[in-house]
Structures are given as C-alpha cells and as structure tokens.
Amino acid sequence: MDRYVSPVDPRGRDRVAFAPRPQSLQGMTIGLLDINKTRGREFLDRLETLLLDRHGVAEVVRLRKPTFARVAPDNVLAEADRCGAVVEALAD
Amino acid sequence: MQVQSKAAPPFVLSDVDHRVRHLDDICSQGPALLAFVERDCPTSLATLRALAATGARMVVISEGRAEAARDLAATAGAEHLTMLVETAPYAVSAAYGLTTVPTLVLVDGDGNEADRCVGWDRDAVARLVDRAGGDTADFGSGMPEHKPGCGSRNTYDEQMQQVLEADDAALAPAAADDGIDEMWERGWTDGLPVVPPTRARVDAMLGNRDGTRSLGEVPPTMGELTLERLAACAVLAGCRPEYFPVVIAAAEAVLEPAFNLHGLQNTTHMAAPVIVVNGPVRRALGMNPGSNVLGFGNRANVTIGRAVRLMMCLTGGATAGRLDQSTIGGPHKFGWCIPENEEVSRWEPLHVQLGHAPETSTVTVIASEGPSQVSDHFSQTPEGVANTLTQALQSVWAPTWYPVGADTVLVICPEHMQMLADAGWSKDDLRTWIFTHAQRSAGDIRASGSGEFNAFAAQAESDDTMIPKFLSPEEIIIVVAGGVGRFSAVLGPWVGVGLGSSMCTRTIDWRP
Numbered sequence: 001m002d003r004y005v006s007p008v009d010p011r012g013r014d015r016v017a018f019a020p021r022p023q024s025l026q027g028m029t030i031g032l033l034d035i036n037k038t039r040g041r042e043f044l045d046r047l048e049t050l051l052l053d054r055h056g057v058a059e060v061v062r063l064r065k066p067t068f069a070r071v072a073p074d075n076v077l078a079e080a081d082r083c084g085a086v087v088e089a090l091a092d
Numbered sequence: 093m094q095v096q097s098k099a100a101p102p103f104v105l106s107d108v109d110h111r112v113r114h115l116d117d118i119c120s121q122g123p124a125l126l127a128f129v130e131r132d133c134p135t136s137l138a139t140l141r142a143l144a145a146t147g148a149r150m151v152v153i154s155e156g157r158a159e160a161a162r163d164l165a166a167t168a169g170a171e172h173l174t175m176l177v178e179t180a181p182y183a184v185s186a187a188y189g190l191t192t193v194p195t196l197v198l199v200d201g202d203g204n205e206a207d208r209c210v211g212w213d214r215d216a217v218a219r220l221v222d223r224a225g226g227d228t229a230d231f232g233s234g235m236p237e238h239k240p241g242c243g244s245r246n247t248y249d250e251q252m253q254q255v256l257e258a259d260d261a262a263l264a265p266a267a268a269d270d271g272i273d274e275m276w277e278r279g280w281t282d283g284l285p286v287v288p289p290t291r292a293r294v295d296a297m298l299g300n301r302d303g304t305r306s307l308g309e310v311p312p313t314m315g316e317l318t319l320e321r322l323a324a325c326a327v328l329a330g331c332r333p334e335y336f337p338v339v340i341a342a343a344e345a346v347l348e349p350a351f352n353l354h355g356l357q358n359t360t361h362m363a364a365p366v367i368v369v370n371g372p373v374r375r376a377l378g379m380n381p382g383s384n385v386l387g388f389g390n391r392a393n394v395t396i397g398r399a400v401r402l403m404m405c406l407t408g409g410a411t412a413g414r415l416d417q418s419t420i421g422g423p424h425k426f427g428w429c430i431p432e433n434e435e436v437s438r439w440e441p442l443h444v445q446l447g448h449a450p451e452t453s454t455v456t457v458i459a460s461e462g463p464s465q466v467s468d469h470f471s472q473t474p475e476g477v478a479n480t481l482t483q484a485l486q487s488v489w490a491p492t493w494y495p496v497g498a499d500t501v502l503v504i505c506p507e508h509m510q511m512l513a514d515a516g517w518s519k520d521d522l523r524t525w526i527f528t529h530a531q532r533s534a535g536d537i538r539a540s541g542s543g544e545f546n547a548f549a550a551q552a553e554s555d556d557t558m559i560p561k562f563l564s565p566e567e568i569i570i571v572v573a574g575g576v577g578r579f580s581a582v583l584g585p586w587v588g589v590g591l592g593s594s595m596c597t598r599t600i601d602w603r604p
Contacts, residue, residue: 004271005294007280007324007406009315014409038545067591069355 026056031083101187125150133242144170148226157260182246190244212239289324297323311354313409329398363586370443371453381433383575397427437572459586459593488584492540498585505574530561
C-alpha cells in the first residue's frame with residue numbers, strides 16, 4: 001500500500017491516442033477550424049485552396065470558435081464530427 | 093567462551109531512526125545478543141548476514157556513524173534488526189572490554205553477561221544464537237569454522253577514530269525515509285520541496301470532512317478533485333489544517349465555469365489565479381496583509397496559493413512545459429494569495445463591494461499576470477496619484493493594446509489610499525476616474541506595431557477618436573494591501589470578459 005496519499009487522479013487523460021492518419025485525402029470532407037486568432041482565416045483560406053486544388057478533397061467545411069480561450073462549443077464539435085479530419089489553426 | 097557472570101555495563105544508545113534504546117529494554121524478555129560490528133570489517137559483515145536469518149533476540153551495535161550502520165544493514169540483509177549507532181570515543185565498546193569486532197555478548201534476563209564470542213567461531217556463535225531463541229538450522233553455511241575479526245574502534249587513537257568517521261560520512265545517505273526526494277521522483281512538486289502527504293497528515297487536513305466528496309474535474313486532464321486529493325495538495329504545499337477552508341473555497345472558485353480554468357491552464361500567457369481573501373478569516377489564520385503582501389514570508393499567504401497551484405498541475409495535469417505551455421511563466425505561478433488590508437483601509441473591502449457582509453469571509457479569484465510596481469513618491473494631490481496609477485494601468489497586456497476589456501487588479505498601498513481618502517475619494521471614485529482617463533487616440537494605436545489589427549482603432553472615425561483601455565469601470569478591481577511606503581502595484585489581466593476569464597467569488601465555509 002502506498003504510504004502517501006496521491007493528489008493525482010489515475011484516470012486523468014494525460015495522454016490521448018492519436019487518431020489513425022488517413023492514407024489519402026482523396027474524396028474526403030475536411031474541416032478547417034478557426035480558433036479566432038488574428039489572421040487565422042487567411043491561413044485557412046490558403047489551406048482550403050490547396051486541399052481542393054492539389055489533394056482531391058471533396059468538401060471543405062469551415063468552422064469557427066467564438067474565442068480561442070475556451071473549449072469549442074458543442075455545436076462546433078458536432079460539425080467537426082462529420083468531417084473525416086480537421087485542421088485547427090492555432091497561430092499566436 | 094564462558095565468562096563468570098557479571099553485570100553487563102548499562103548503556104543508552106540511539107538506533108538509526110534516532111529512537112533511544114536502553115540495555116534494560118533489550119534483555120527484558122530473556123537472554124539477548126549484543127552484536128558489536130563495524131562496517132569495514134568483512135568478518136562483521138559475514139557474521140551479521142548469518143545472524144540476520146536466525147530470528148534470535150538481538151540488537152546490533154554498529155561502531156561508526158549512522159550512515160555506516162545503515163549501509164552495513166543493507167549489505168547484510170539485516171535491515172529488520174535493531175541497529176544501534178555508537179560513535180567516537182566508543183565508550184560502550186570500551187566498557188565491554190572490546191578489542192575485536194565482531195564480538196557477540198549474550199546478556200541474560202537479569203542483565204548479566206552470560207557468554208561471549210570474539211571473532212567468528214561457527215559452533216560458539218551457534219550456541220549463543222540458540223540461547224537467544226534463534227534458529228540455528230544451516231547456520232553459517234558457506235562460512236569457514238573460524239575467522240578472525242578486526243580491531244574494534246575503541247582501540248584506535250582519537251585521530252584515527254576521526255578519520256574513520258569521516259569515511260562513514262562520505263557514504264551515500266540512506267534512502268530517504270523522510271520522503272522528500274521521493275516527492276521529486278514522483279513529480280508531486282512545483283519544483284520546490286514539498287511536504288510528503290502521509291495518511292496522517294492528509295487525515296489531519298481533512299478533519300471531519302468526507303474525503304470522497306468531489307468538487308468537480310480539473311482541466312485539462314479532467315482529474316477528479318476529491319476533497320482527499322485537495323487535502324493532499326494542501327499538505328504538499330505546507331498548509332496547516334486550519335487553512336483548508338480557504339483552499340477549498342479557492343478551488344471551488346477557480347473551477348467555476350465563468351473563471352475558465354481550462355483556458356488559463358493551456359494559454360501561452362503568463363497568467364495565474366490571484367486569490368484575494370477578505371473577512372475575519374485573515375486575522376484568524378495569521379495572514380499578512382501588510383509589508384511584502386505580494387511576496388514571501390508568511391506561511392498562510394504562501395501555502396494557500398501554493399495548494400491551488402499544486403491542484404492545478406497535479407490533479408489537473410498542467411505541468412510546466414507539457415500541458416502548461418506558458419511562454420515565460422513567472423514566480424507568481426508558485427501561488428498567489430493576497431489578504432486585503434481591511435484594518436488599515438478606509439474604504440469598503442472588495443467582498444463588501446461585491447455585496448457580502450463585512451463579517452463574511454470570502455475568496456475572489458482573478459486571472460492575472462504577475463505584479464508590476466507603480467512608484468509615486470511625489471504627487472501632492474489625489475489627481476496626481478490617480479494619474480500615475482492610470483498611466484500604469486494603461487500598460488497592462490501591452491501599452492498599445494486598447495481596450496483590454498478584462499478584470500484588472502490594482503493593489504493600492506495604504507499611503508496612496510490615505511491621500512485619496514483624505515480628499516474624500518472612495519474606491520468607486522478612483523476607478524471611475526481611471527476608467528474615464530485611461531484612453532488613447534486611435535491614431536496612436538494605429539501607428540503602433542500591432543495597430544493595424546486593432547478592430548476598435550480600425551472602426552474609429554478619425555485619428556483623434558479616443559479608445560478606452562477598459563470597457564467598464566467594473567473591470568478595475570481595487571484591493572488595499574501592503575505596508576509603509578508609496579509603492580502600489582498593477583496586476584494585469586488575462587483574456588477579456590466573456591472571451592477568457594471572469595473573476596469569481598466564493599464564501600469560505602469557516603466560523604471563528
């Protein structure tokens with residue numbers, strides 16, 4: 001038995017397994033999540049162009065959080081769920 | 093070797109855990125062996141190894157410092173035995189007439205020496221073990237029948253004894269049974285030493301409270317904050333049990349959704365929760381609202397804030413450089429608790445401004461940068477002081493960023509407060525003045541490096557349009573604190589109201 005009382009919850013989600021990477025973007029629906037930092041939109045605009053023009057992506061879904069400082073609201077996460085993959089623009 | 097029975101010389105020695113033992117205690121339950129040994133003596137080591145497995149009533153008297161005794165016990169597999177420590181000038185060894193280690197002395201239940209063996213003699217030692225109630229099956233297997241020992245330390249001169257004890261001291265210290273190093277190994281620390289959260293200490297911190305009660309999940313790893321875990325954090329921080337009600341209230345406050353602890357934990361900003369304490373609990377706990385109020389030196393001030401930080405990084409999992417990626421951090425992240433100086437202040441304390449009765453004790457948490465001092469030793473008017481404070485406040489977040497629209501704390505020292513109060517100003521008067529005067533022209537802001545991205549400046553009708561630093565006077569939170577002198581401080585904000593964090597207040601479940 002541990003002689004000390006732990007301040008740590010062993011079930012705390014310290015490490016999250018990465019989702020499997022898609023082998024190809026062809027025909028996929030990709031979400032682009034703007035976290036509402038300055039000029040994030042420009043970066044994602046460029047990404048959208050590249051994904052559609054060069055990688056055969058079928059559809060790009062533009063998503064936006066109201067503020068970068070809070071977890072995305074449930075409706076934004078629900079939209080992201082219908083995408084095959086999501087790119088989140090962090091910028092700082 | 094049989095000896096004529098004579099009284100074994102009494103002694104008082106301490107064991108390796110600093111517990112004092114007397115000869116009387118040792119042989120009170122029947123014949124017992126005194127095993128005089130020395131770490132550097134190979135025969136002592138071999139003898140002790142053989143004795144350790146017998147279960148005989150015995151104590152080991154190790155000549156040398158405690159480090160040597162522990163080392164010998166570990167090497168010989170004898171850590172379960174009572175190891176007494178005998179240091180220079182080895183008077184006990186001399187009293188027992190030692191010339192050699194190992195020497196085993198059998199003392200009977202009346203405190204008389206019944207027999208002894210000098211050096212290793214398998215048959216003789218086995219007889220002593222048997223008389224001391226030990227098991228001699230396979231005793232000393234693998235060892236020769238006879239083996240001489242080494243000179244006992246009482247036979248050396250003082251200089252040689254000092255040389256030998258210096259060698260003892262150079263041994264690696266025993267595995268820390270005080271737990272301090274282990275806390276670093278477990279990662280249960282903010283970088284500084286902590287108090288190991290033993291069951292006894294955590295239970296004392298919890299008192300009659302239900303340790304399984306949950307206060308919620310702590311982001312970003314969503315570890316569940318039970319009262320027991322929070323008590324462990326309070327112990328680690330060095331809190332006394334009487335501080336725990338304040339720690340609980342502060343933890344509840346930072347876990348309120350409006351405070352947005354998740355965003356604060358994962359920001360690159362240096363912000364941390366500042367905990368303002370109001371009400372009678374401050375004096376009851378001996379908190380310090382005066383000199384060095386923002387700094388060091390007072391156990392309650394420092395450890396209450398530290399307990400909350402430890403909760404954030406241990407239960408919440410936001411450790412520096414991993415899930416806490418603050419670009420530069422700051423010393424205020426060790427913990428930050430400010431009792432308002434209600435006794436000296438002539439103004440309403442913060443909690444009364446927020447609608448609480450003066451006799452209620454509260455904590456108010458605000459996400460904030462570290463303190464920036466504001467010196468004003470020359471203003472002769474309240475407007476002068478207000479102007480100095482206002483210009484300092486206009487620099488928070490960045491001097492060119494308008495508006496901040498976020499909770500910003502002004503710690504006003506008693507002497508600045510007195511100048512304003514003497515002129516009839518209240519806290520509200522001061523913050524209204526600051527709100528009204530903390531402005532900068534759109535042209536100035538547009539001309540600054542980040543100006544082209546400022547939406548307010550972009551929408552201004554002209555370069556002369558004034559942009560306010562604060563969107564409402566309520567964002568300016570005034571707390572009177574500090575000692576003598578004319579230094580106040582500005583505690584800049586984190587991200588703004590509605591977008592980032594809002595201050596939260598909780599009453600403390602505490603009675604005088």
